[in-house]
Amino acid sequence: MRARWVRIVACGVAGVLVPALSACSSAEPADSSVTITVADLPPTTQAKSRQQFLDQVAAFERDNPKIKIKPTDSQWEAKTFAARLAGGQLETVFIVPLTEPPGLIKRRQVADITDETRSLPHADKFEERALKPGTGTDGRIYGLPTSEWALGLIYNRQLFTKAGLDPDKPPKTWDEVRVAAKAIFAKTGIPGYAQPTTNNTGGWTLTAMTYTHGGRAEKEVDGKQVAAFNDGPARRTLEWLKATRWEDNSIGRQHLRNGADVLKDFSAGRIGMTIATPSTYGDHITKYNGDPAMFGVTALPSGGTSATLLGGKMAVVSPKASTAERAAAVKWIDFRYLRPKYDAAAAEERAKANAADDIPVGVPAVPFYQPDVVDPVLKVEHRHANVPLNNFKSYTTGVASQDFVAEPPIAGQDIYAALDVAVQAVLTRKDADPAAELRNAEEKVVPILERAQR
Template sequence: MRERLPGLFAAVLAVAAVAGCSSGSSSEPAAGKTLITVADLPPTTQQNVRQQFLDQVAAFEKDNPGIDIEPRESKWEAKIFAARLAGGQLETVFQVPLTEPVGMVKRRQVADITGEVEKLPHATEFDKRALAPATDQAGRIYGLPTSEFALGLVYNRELFGKAGLDVDKPPETWEEVRAAASAITKKTGVPGFAVPATNNTGGWIFTAMTYTFGGRLQQEAGGKAVATFDTEPARGVLGLLKAMRWEDDSMGTQHLRNAADLAKDFAAGKVAMMIATPSSYTEFATQFGGTPEVFGMAALPSGGTPATLLGGKVAVVSPKATAAERAAAVKWIDFYHLKPKYDPQFAASVAAAKAADQVPIGFPYVSLYGETVAKPVIEAERKHANVPVANFRPYETGVAAQEFVTEPAVAGQDTYAALDTAVQAILTRRDADPAGELRKAEEKAAAALDRAQR
């Protein structure tokens, strides 16, 4: 799934990808200059955002007079990527989902930028978990993360208190989630826990839960990704949901919601716990009218493996880029995407602007850097915090010890769609068999995986 950053200012800073390559450039560079193209220029219908993006391009060119940037409106599209690459139309730098680099590296569709990355500020202080999706087994780097998020457990502190639970010690395991959900439902009548089950969001959350049991939904066989749904970890997840739904009666009666529907119900106090990202606080407080003090956040509970689903985007460079273009492209990635994450002064200015626009600031996020770099940036940002920072501490403590596992790399949305049906069956039919539902979902996903890899 994709995370949406809130507000205009966030859109300016999170505008995706950088790109540039002589093979896809429509202009000739000035004498003695290197020309690169930059993808994801906002369209003319978003004139303010577009102008701010162009202002950043101008600022970069002023700081780097030997580089010219040609912005483009093109965006990542998996279906036409190979054709654009073969036809020389691909930008030198472009942004892709976190799931993509592994396959792209194997197919030699992105450039090795290890040498350029090693020259960046704080290059040795990246969080290795953040770099992992674009790093091969030999340690070579093929992309730089621009934004990442990790799922966790969101909970209603007020309902926890009414049920006699410690609001500062949320569940750390799924058995504890089950016990807390049961207690909340018995004491308040409110469903203690809920998961979405439609629009691919059921499969998304199911995948994250499976990771915490040590499972994976895809494996490689014969050089291709294959669906592996009917496994002990996956059956464990469906078994847990079935027990909470039919034995404990702690999940309510509405089971055909998507993630947005569930977030709205959570903000209204109609659900006590759900799985979401820290940034879900933005919709909770600004769109759905939730009470800030009620919002609590913990790390994703463990089913035996401390892990969580990691999503986000990575900036990568075209394999057709020259050495000079690669160097220029990585400089742009650093300027536009990374500096706000390692420069405390710049981060503070960003946070102040967001706070002035009443955009929530101060909730945790996955830093791309280790604590030495990340801590001063976070401290600078939190001087402008307008969220209940203390309510997120269980999440920050727990996620620091978790393994980050990326989303399924091939036909991810089709995988989630197939798993939606398994989640729906378990929550709506008492006689649904976890193993049987997983086998049926696996058959659906297998066909999609086959089509995607032809």
């Protein structure tokens, strides 16, 4: 898909905003100093990453002597975020998952940073799909990406070879996944595919698969989000899972596992394929001692629609921030999170440091910018890559043309929990009815969504 810059509306043209959110309030003296708080400092248990963050704070302050940064190790937590927000305890810059910006924007709980964003390098070259989660319905910008990923299909290249499949031509559709799973099981006796089902990972992956069939987990009706998964796309996904289990017998008999359990078995060579992100390569080699050569990843297969689930995090700014604080906040977001995505020198410096610390370098991620900005960055990163780049080629090619669909914006985890049960049912009970299981899940979710939007 050809990327386009999201329309940025000048002050006075966009709709009326409350003063706390306006990016157009009176400016403070240009020579005044400002102090801002920023979240996301890694914990003391991650000593190298924490020191790297603090080193960047020091470098930023040297480059911007009138800005003082006070970092905190606060992380987003679903159970405490709302209370901290209501109590005014959040940092000037805080990091939230992509499920949060739509609601925060709608409730006017984050600052409009459109004008500050316009002054950033390559502001007209943002990749629309990456910027969209932080863009309001008014076309203005309320959040900037810090990390984004798109779900794909990881597969065991060695099992593909043993099954007579070409590891450089992984499946592009769910029908092809089913064929490959049967071949792997027939030739090796190893389950060709695995689906996580517990700890909300069943509903999460079912949602992603539903996107590939053109469906959604939620939709907006009369200004509110309502359940939308009790329809054809989700049903077809459950029917596919049921068929691979009971007709093909190609996905094994152990079906009460979460994503980490499945990845552990994948790294041990006990699974042929599963849904995951390219970043799981890190755990594959460091946590589970997997063979780098066996790890392959491709774009999420199509069920008729070329789409995948987009996840990750965004940096947003407190609505209480003054004009000077807002400007300083966006400068920090750019320095810390965006610059390595467009500045080849900064990208190379970080790649060298990560390679020296045995952190994977070269694993693909969702680009924040258009190709003419991204390509020079990728070139220097690949120069210091310590991963098998060829094994990621199919993913990079496939994801470039996919639609990115965000996670459900309201009560997403509750939806995933309800759908866990549906996935478990079709994989553990031969007589389970996909349509009935979706109706049951909807009955659980409807009151939760209503309560969340009162």
